[in-house]
Amino acid sequence: MAGGQRLDGAGVPVKSKIAVPGPSVVKVRVSGSAKPGIEMLCGFAFSDDKGAPRFASAGGSGDAAADRDLASALRQTARDVAGRQGRIAVVPVTSKRPARRLLVAGLGSRKDATYEVVRHVSGKIARKAAELKLGEFAVVVPPRLGAGSTQAGIASAIAEGSKMAAYRFDRFKGAGDDSDNGDDSDVGFGYGAGGSSNGAYDGPNRGSAPPVTRSGLVSEVLSAGDAAGPDLVIVCGDSPNKKGETLDGISEAVRTSSVISDGNLFVRSVANLPPNECTPQTLADIARGIAKRDSRLKCTVVSKGALKRRGFGGITAVGQGSRNEPKLIILEYRGASGRRRSRRAAAGAGGPIVLVGKAVTFDTGGISLKPGASMDEMKFDKCGGCTVLGIIRTAAKLRLKTDIVCIVPAVENMPGGESYRPGDIIRLYSGKTAEILNTDAEGRLILADALAYGERHHKPREIIDFATLTGACIVALGNDVAGMVSNDPGLADAIRQSAARTSESVWELPLDQNYMDMIKSPVADMKNMGIGRAAGTIAAAAFLRNAIEDTPWVHLDIAGVAWTQTATKSRSYKSKGATGFGLRLVMDHLLEQ
Numbered sequence: 331m332a333g334g335q336r337l338d339g340a341g342v343p344v345k346s347k348i349a350v351p352g353p354s355v356v357k358v359r360v361s362g363s364a365k366p367g368i369e370m371l372c373g374f375a376f377s378d379d380k381g382a383p384r385f386a387s388a389g390g391s392g393d394a395a396a397d398r399d400l401a402s403a404l405r406q407t408a409r410d411v412a413g414r415q416g417r418i419a420v421v422p423v424t425s426k427r428p429a430r431r432l433l434v435a436g437l438g439s440r441k442d443a444t445y446e447v448v449r450h451v452s453g454k455i456a457r458k459a460a461e462l463k464l465g466e467f468a469v470v471v472p473p474r475l476g477a478g479s480t481q482a483g484i485a486s487a488i489a490e491g492s493k494m495a496a497y498r499f500d501r502f503k504g505a506g507d508d509s510d511n512g513d514d515s516d517v518g519f520g521y522g523a524g525g526s527s528n529g530a531y532d533g534p535n536r537g538s539a540p541p542v543t544r545s546g547l548v549s550e551v552l553s554a555g556d557a558a559g560p561d562l563v564i565v566c567g568d569s570p571n572k573k574g575e576t577l578d579g580i581s582e583a584v585r586t587s588s589v590i591s592d593g594n595l596f597v598r599s600v601a602n603l604p605p606n607e608c609t610p611q612t613l614a615d616i617a618r619g620i621a622k623r624d625s626r627l628k629c630t631v632v633s634k635g636a637l638k639r640r641g642f643g644g645i646t647a648v649g650q651g652s653r654n655e656p657k658l659i660i661l662e663y664r665g666a667s668g669r670r671r672s673r674r675a676a677a678g679a680g681g682p683i684v685l686v687g688k689a690v691t692f693d694t695g696g697i698s699l700k701p702g703a704s705m706d707e708m709k710f711d712k713c714g715g716c717t718v719l720g721i722i723r724t725a726a727k728l729r730l731k732t733d734i735v736c737i738v739p740a741v742e743n744m745p746g747g748e749s750y751r752p753g754d755i756i757r758l759y760s761g762k763t764a765e766i767l768n769t770d771a772e773g774r775l776i777l778a779d780a781l782a783y784g785e786r787h788h789k790p791r792e793i794i795d796f797a798t799l800t801g802a803c804i805v806a807l808g809n810d811v812a813g814m815v816s817n818d819p820g821l822a823d824a825i826r827q828s829a830a831r832t833s834e835s836v837w838e839l840p841l842d843q844n845y846m847d848m849i850k851s852p853v854a855d856m857k858n859m860g861i862g863r864a865a866g867t868i869a870a871a872a873f874l875r876n877a878i879e880d881t882p883w884v885h886l887d888i889a890g891v892a893w894t895q896t897a898t899k900s901r902s903y904k905s906k907g908a909t910g911f912g913l914r915l916v917m918d919h920l921l922e923q
């Protein structure tokens with residue numbers, strides 16, 4: 331465990347005595363067997379597979395009568411669970427062997443049990459372990475799921491579900507407050523006290539001044555994932571696997587998915603920050619902090635004056651109504667070897683992968699003010715930017731051998747005496763002019779600048795952008811599928827495959843000349859609205875399409891999926907608030923390169 335934090339006897343950090351920065355997460359390791367006497371040993375049961383789960387090479391107690399009693403208790407428990415997906419039951423073990431408790435978790439039918447089901451049910455197990463205040467628990471990997479599963483895949487899903495379910499955003503809650511923060515799970519828990527180790531923040535002081543300095547907040551966010559939670563041992567068994575998988579190979583896969591899960595939690599930690607604490611400047615500081623921790627990362631921040639001088643008309647217009655000035659954040663990761671980079675250049679294969687993320691740290695709608703209901707959720711209008719910062723940080727941690735540039739236009743959209751207005755005509759970075767018809771359609775303006783800049787200056791091989799862009803996307807696809815628009819069938823297909831593997835789902839919408847015509851303006855090169863309520867998501871994408879020439883590009887509208895909303899499907903590993911959607915998806919895509 332990190333940071334020398336103390337655990338009490340039950341294995342849960344004592345809130346009043348320690349400062350745990352960021353969320354507490356499960357620490358994962360892979361093993362061939364569970365050590366006898368572990369606090370909880372967990373196995374999966376299937377509805378179409380009678381009998382108790384096999385607890386691998388956990389071994390018996392050496393006492394035949396006790397073993398018989400335990401076997402019968404396990405059979406009964408397995409019958410009770412009946413393999414129902416998500417149902418769990420705990421059996422106390424008097425002999426303490428093979429463990430002090432056994433847990434049986436239902437995965438549903440074996441043929442329908444996907445990695446996503448394992449992720450969800452493993453999250454429930456991790457929550458149970460936390461509820462029982464365990465310091466460690468072990469989960470036995472089932473020998474197979476439906477077609478195509480591997481031990482490495484199942485073990486990775488166990489790690490992901492366990493880590494992500496352990497997250498809780500409670501840094502602004504009182505140190506003694508153990509109450510649920512509104513998660514829709516049946517088990518409320520959390521053992522991360524707010525606070526930072528540098529003494530800047532020793533517990534919130536409700537109703538008074540802002541509780542934390544920006545530098546304290548930034549270092550806290552950057553330590554997310556370092557905090558210690560219970561230890562999870564993933565037990566794979568020693569016997570050679572038919573597909574030739576080795577324990578080392580499985581460990582490596584689990585290590586990678588653990589780092590990726592930490593990245594997901596990092597995105598949530600930033601995206602959940604309230605708008606009074608997280609301004610464009612805060613995001614710039616976080617990006618600088620990421621770069622400081624790795625010499626292959628370089629951070630550049632373009633501020634208000636330079637943005638105006640250099641022709642970033644979209645970012646300048648949207649940001650001018652707020653006292654929190656706009657920033658363009660550019661974070662570059664050089665992971666490719668010099669030889670690989672020059673070979674690509676010689677072959678004309680394109681430069682880095684450019685990732686663009688919309689970060690409106692708060693969106694009031696501007697002069698076209700939004701209605702008051704749920705306006706608080708507009709702190710999540712920065713989720714796209716948070717996602718790309720998380721991706722590049724995770725790619726650096728995994729030492730990916732690819733060059734990546736992430737570009738985050740960060741603004742606050744406020745009404746005020748200096749705000750841009752409906753009727754304004756502005757010039758974007760691409761040189762094209764845009765007629766403003768609604769100041770709440772601001773995301774496409776700042777993204778258009780960032781996309782044009784990214785294409786011109788980095789000559790990328792592909793561009794992926796993330797944006798909480800349109801409410802229309804929620805109407806079209808709901809709260810569990812992101813809208814995808816692309817100019818390149820090959821790239822769209824690659825993203826679709828990554829979506830299927832990670833269960834971060836996407837659905838492609840068309841973009842042809844008819845849609846491009848929807849944003850024609852009588853007075854400028856284009857307008858920032860489509861036609862009435864027709865195809866709002868595609869009209870926004872058409873605006874973005876105008877910003878780039880012919881680089882392969884995928885736009886992901888994450889308005890419905892970036893944070894939990896009314897129709898979000900309940901999953902153990904999703905906490906209320908930001909979901910970190912898109913990081914696991916794009917990390918899968920990057921790892922496939």
Ligand SMILES: [Zn+2]
Binds near residue numbers: 693
């Ligand atoms: Zn808006």
